[in-house]
Amino acid sequence: MDALIVRPGMISDLPALVGIxxxxxxxxxxxxxxxxxxxxxxxxxFESYGAGRHQLLVGEVDGIVIGSTYSSPYRPGPAFDTTVxxxxxxxxEWHGRxxxxxxxxxxxQRLAEQPVHLAVAGVALPNPGSLALHRxxxxxxxxxxxxxxxxxxxxxxxxxxxxxxxxA
Numbered sequence: 001m002d003a004l005i006v007r008p009g010m011i012s013d014l015p016a017l018v019g020i021x022x023x024x025x026x027x028x029x030x031x032x033x034x035x036x037x038x039x040x041x042x043x044x045x046f047e048s049y050g051a052g053r054h055q056l057l058v059g060e061v062d063g064i065v066i067g068s069t070y071s072s073p074y075r076p077g078p079a080f081d082t083t084v085x086x087x088x089x090x091x092x093e094w095h096g097r098x099x100x101x102x103x104x105x106x107x108x109q110r111l112a113e114q115p116v117h118l119a120v121a122g123v124a125l126p127n128p129g130s131l132a133l134h135r136x137x138x139x140x141x142x143x144x145x146x147x148x149x150x151x152x153x154x155x156x157x158x159x160x161x162x163x164x165x166x167x168a
Contacts, residue, residue, distance in 0.1 A: 002061045004099055006106040009049065009056040009068060016065035017058070018042050020091050029124045029156045030089075032149050048072075053084055053114050059103040066094040069107045074120055082117040084165075088133075100133055108137060108165060116165045122158040124149075131159065139163040 009017070018037050024030040025037070049056035049070060056070040067090035074083040086107065090100045111119060121139060123130045135141075139161035147155035 002097075004066075004102050005060045006057055006103055007060065009046065009058045009070075011043075011046065013058050013065050013068075014039050014042060014046055017046075017068055017089075020065075020067060020089050023092060024089060029151050029154070030127065030130075032124070032151055032156070034151060053081075053111070053116050055107065055110055057103065057107050057110070059090070059099055061094070061099070066091050066099060067103060069104050071107060071111055071116070071119065082115055084111065084116055084119050086119045086121045088130075095129065101136060104133065104137055108163070112166045114166065119163045119165050121161045121163075123161065125157045125159060134161045134163075137163065 018039050021031065021033075021042070022036040025033045025035070046056065048054065054071055054073065056068060058065055059067045059069075067088065069086065069088040071084035071086050074080045074085045086104070088100055088104050090103070094100075108119065119139075121134055122145075123134060125144070140163065142160050142162050144157055144159045146157045148158070149156045
């Protein structure tokens with residue numbers, strides 16, 4: 001198996017990350033975004049991550065950025081400070097090789113060292129690979145929002161998951 005390097009995202013990763021994200025903007029419903037990003041438009045998003053609860057990790061194989069995973073604020077306000085929403089985007093050519101699991105597991109491990117109590121994640125349906133990934137990582141299904149978003153004329157449902165992370 002190829003050696004996966006997991007590391008914090010760097011500004012030089014942004015073009016690759018935008019390319020991966022834009023693939024999902026244009027192809028399907030994994031993201032509800034409908035307009036592709038530019039490197040410049042995605043810069044504020046990138047700059048919102050660092051150490052602590054809100055981290056952006058990049059997966060790299062042989063010098064190629066293959067994906068990212070990150071933890072974002074769940075909702076505004078101090079009541080939600082110890083809850084994060086997690087996401088993962090993997091370049092489609094790298095699916096099915098265990099890289100997504102290893103990348104996401106690294107984020108959860110780092111979050112366990114932070115003041116994070118709960119990670120939540122929404123999986124737009126259908127997406128059997130992502131559902132399996134979240135279950136394999138110990139996320140528990142908490143419910144499905146049915147037809148709550150629209151993209152390209154189709155209604156989208158999402159199953160939501162939660163996973164206890166630490167003792168915050």
